[in-house]
Amino acid sequence: MNSVSEDYWDLEISSKQSLFDLKLRDIWRYRDLLQMFVLRDFKAFYKQTILGPVWFFIQPLFTMGVYIFVFGNLAGLSTDGIPQPLFYLAGIICWTYFSDCLLKTSNVFRQEGAILGKVYFPRVIMPLSLIFSNLIRFIVQLVLFLLAISYFVIQGTTLTLSLYLWLFPILILCLALQGLGLGMIVSALTTKYRDVALLLGFGVQLLMYSTTVVYPLSSLNGNIQTIIGLNPITLVIEGVRKGFFNQGLFDLYSLVYLLFSTLIVLILGLIIFNKVERHFVDTI
Amino acid sequence: MGLAVKVENVSKAYQLGQFNTGALSQDLERWWALVRGKEDPFLKIGETNDRSVKGSSNIVWSLKDINLEIEQGGAVGIIGKNGAGKSTLLKILSRVTSPTSGIIRVKGRMASLLEVGTGFHPELTGRENIFLNGAILGMRKREIKKQFDEIVDFAGIERYIDTPVKRYSSGMYVRLAFAVAAHLESEILIVDEVLAVGDAEFQKKCLGKMGNISRGEGKTVLFVSHNMNSVANLCKRSIVLDRGMISMTGDTQKAIEFYRSSSISDNVDIDKGLMDRLKRTTGSARISNFCGIDLLGNESWFFGDDEPVTLGVSIKCFDNIDGLGIYIALESPSSGEIVTNCKAILSSEKLKNQSEEDFVLCVGKEGSFRPGEYNLYVALANPNFTKWYDVIDKNVNLPSLVITSPKIDPHYHSGFFNVSLSVEKRNEKYS
Numbered sequence: 001m002n003s004v005s006e007d008y009w010d011l012e013i014s015s016k017q018s019l020f021d022l023k024l025r026d027i028w029r030y031r032d033l034l035q036m037f038v039l040r041d042f043k044a045f046y047k048q049t050i051l052g053p054v055w056f057f058i059q060p061l062f063t064m065g066v067y068i069f070v071f072g073n074l075a076g077l078s079t080d081g082i083p084q085p086l087f088y089l090a091g092i093i094c095w096t097y098f099s100d101c102l103l104k105t106s107n108v109f110r111q112e113g114a115i116l117g118k119v120y121f122p123r124v125i126m127p128l129s130l131i132f133s134n135l136i137r138f139i140v141q142l143v144l145f146l147l148a149i150s151y152f153v154i155q156g157t158t159l160t161l162s163l164y165l166w167l168f169p170i171l172i173l174c175l176a177l178q179g180l181g182l183g184m185i186v187s188a189l190t191t192k193y194r195d196v197a198l199l200l201g202f203g204v205q206l207l208m209y210s211t212t213v214v215y216p217l218s219s220l221n222g223n224i225q226t227i228i229g230l231n232p233i234t235l236v237i238e239g240v241r242k243g244f245f246n247q248g249l250f251d252l253y254s255l256v257y258l259l260f261s262t263l264i265v266l267i268l269g270l271i272i273f274n275k276v277e278r279h280f281v282d283t284i
Numbered sequence: 285m286g287l288a289v290k291v292e293n294v295s296k297a298y299q300l301g302q303f304n305t306g307a308l309s310q311d312l313e314r315w316w317a318l319v320r321g322k323e324d325p326f327l328k329i330g331e332t333n334d335r336s337v338k339g340s341s342n343i344v345w346s347l348k349d350i351n352l353e354i355e356q357g358g359a360v361g362i363i364g365k366n367g368a369g370k371s372t373l374l375k376i377l378s379r380v381t382s383p384t385s386g387i388i389r390v391k392g393r394m395a396s397l398l399e400v401g402t403g404f405h406p407e408l409t410g411r412e413n414i415f416l417n418g419a420i421l422g423m424r425k426r427e428i429k430k431q432f433d434e435i436v437d438f439a440g441i442e443r444y445i446d447t448p449v450k451r452y453s454s455g456m457y458v459r460l461a462f463a464v465a466a467h468l469e470s471e472i473l474i475v476d477e478v479l480a481v482g483d484a485e486f487q488k489k490c491l492g493k494m495g496n497i498s499r500g501e502g503k504t505v506l507f508v509s510h511n512m513n514s515v516a517n518l519c520k521r522s523i524v525l526d527r528g529m530i531s532m533t534g535d536t537q538k539a540i541e542f543y544r545s546s547s548i549s550d551n552v553d554i555d556k557g558l559m560d561r562l563k564r565t566t567g568s569a570r571i572s573n574f575c576g577i578d579l580l581g582n583e584s585w586f587f588g589d590d591e592p593v594t595l596g597v598s599i600k601c602f603d604n605i606d607g608l609g610i611y612i613a614l615e616s617p618s619s620g621e622i623v624t625n626c627k628a629i630l631s632s633e634k635l636k637n638q639s640e641e642d643f644v645l646c647v648g649k650e651g652s653f654r655p656g657e658y659n660l661y662v663a664l665a666n667p668n669f670t671k672w673y674d675v676i677d678k679n680v681n682l683p684s685l686v687i688t689s690p691k692i693d694p695h696y697h698s699g700f701f702n703v704s705l706s707v708e709k710r711n712e713k714y715s
Binding site for chain 1: 423
């Protein structure tokens with residue numbers, strides 16, 4: 001036997017592993033799989049439906065209709081001078097993207113347990129694929145949003161864009177990574193305690209009211225405004241509204257805070273997820 | 285040749301019972317112990333894994349201090365009873381779960397096949413699923429593209445390739461799934477019981493393919509199966525696991541014999557079989573020993589496909605009888621059908637009470653049987669076969685007869701008997 005080759009091993013499987021070994025090279029090697037999962041989610045979504053991808057439009061449109069009726073007309077909440085449909089739509093599509101990312105990522109071990117229990121690939125591929133397949137959906141909904149804006153412009157409403165619009169891709173990235181990070185933190189808990197999943201199921205709906213989907217941040221005052229303003233998702237929604245309509249409370253400090261909090265949530269999520277993925281098969 | 289896999293002191297503990305409200309307090313206790321730098325309080329009280337005995341703690345060692353070296357090339361079988369730790373070992377090797385302690389080192393790319401069709405999506409077409417499943421198993425897209433035609437060909441589903449797999453028959457589904465897995469480009473392949481699905485024909489095809497992979501392409505295959513015949517055909521070396529520990533490693537035939545003898549010794553069904561046996565027969569003569577005999581005269585239930593199938597039988601009379609006949613039937617373990625049976629007169633003369641006789645029987649001619657596993661039925665009767673003295677069937681845990689063959693040809697591995705095919709060239713046409 002050759003003593004030189006004996007010392008070289010391609011792979012070591014052991015009980016111990018550094019917390020920060022995130023296996024990024026492995027993830028890169030499995031990038032084709034990521035693409036396959038995204039394709040699968042997208043194709044499987046509209047197979048055997050008549051309307052197909054049109055369903056992506058229907059959910060935000062109906063939600064918008066209800067919000068206009070309840071919050072706009074009955075409750076008479078302010079929309080910062082932005083036309084109601086546009087105001088709600090901006091909030092809805094951002095919030096939907098975040099909550100989808102969060103809910104699906106947090107359920108990933110349970111949902112895909114059958115695959116994860118039978119074959120190895122970097123586990124983080126799975127939540128990443130969910131972020132991307134939801135991104136496709138988000139982009140389709142964004143088109144709807146842009147169509148709605150052009151409708152209002154053609155109708156004669158004057159809208160002023162602001163320089164913050166350039167931040168739009170960064171805001172959406174933060175939104176996705178917040179969903180991913182929080183989802184991964186929660187997923188670690190759901191493998192052992194299903195309670196967390198049940199809590200999150202309705203909790204997400206309530207959480208929406210801690211962001212500025214149905215009201216503008218400027219309509220709040222004092223401490224409440226500060227507290228709601230600490231929610232990173234609020235900042236994203238406010239930032240998007242600032243970009244498209246030049247309305248909303250968003251400045252460079254908000255951006256720094258948003259980036260910083262996203263980074264922390266993401267790293268924390270990755271570390272926890274990485275620790276749990278090694279044993280979840282035994283407990284799920 | 286160098287090592288492909290080296291397993292050092294690997295153990296795996298599982299927590300038994302349900303995870304519910306109690307789990308939280310245990311977790312806190314465990315966490316508190318770790319914070320103080322103490323040992324995990326729930327791992328200390330581990331014990332060997334014996335599922336029939338209720339232990340005192342709810343932690344059980346599914347694997348305990350496994351040390352193993354697997355050389356490159358060739359197939360290694362892993363056998364053992366249910367719960368011996370086979371699947372746990374494979375799960376750890378394939379990185380689905382991680383060991384509680386110990387380390388495994390691997391050289392080369394490793395792919396595992398703990399199930400066929402992992403991740404198949406019913407709504408997607410065959411083509412889409414080939415790419416999806418291939419990617420899940422660790423193939424790159426261009427590798428799959430390169431092998432695509434071969435995969436479709438192996439599965440034999442060309443016509444249905446653009447149909448969603450939910451419309452496939454279960455056989456087509458399994459064939460497609462195995463076809464993808466069979467074309468993995470990895471140096472080490474881990475296979476768990478996947479051949480238990482599909483019809484007998486397809487099982488043999490898969491086995492042939494795996495033989496090709498290990499022998500022809502020089503890859504390493506780790507193979508777990510309850511089908512001793514498959515293990516015997518595919519693997520030269522085998523490992524016997526028992527209650528989470530390796531009880532022997534070595535030549536497959538020896539390993540299977542070891543496994544068989546150890547599983548017979550702790551089987552309580554024998555008594556039940558004996559009772560049953562006495563009820564159905566007169567008991568005037570009994571089979572006191574029955575075994576296969578190899579060419580060297582040793583007891584063995586393995587016969588090469590070119591060796592005579594020789595059986596030794598010892599009988600003892602418990603009554604004065606007129607004569608003795610023996611009946612032997614061979615049953616297919618997969619279908620339970622009697623494949624063939626044969627009779628012979630052991631003695632046409634009278635036998636006295638308490639007399640003992642030994643006979644050697646030879647079943648068929650050399651090379652009559654195709655490779656495979658056959659269950660045996662043996663019965664003693666009077667020479668007219670109208671009165672039955674004794675019967676041995678599967679209630680008595682008689683080992684199965686195993687015919688082995690070095691041939692890879694998958695056609696040769698299907699069916700039960702060898703019949704010749706003669707060919708003659710005709711010069712004139714039929715009119």
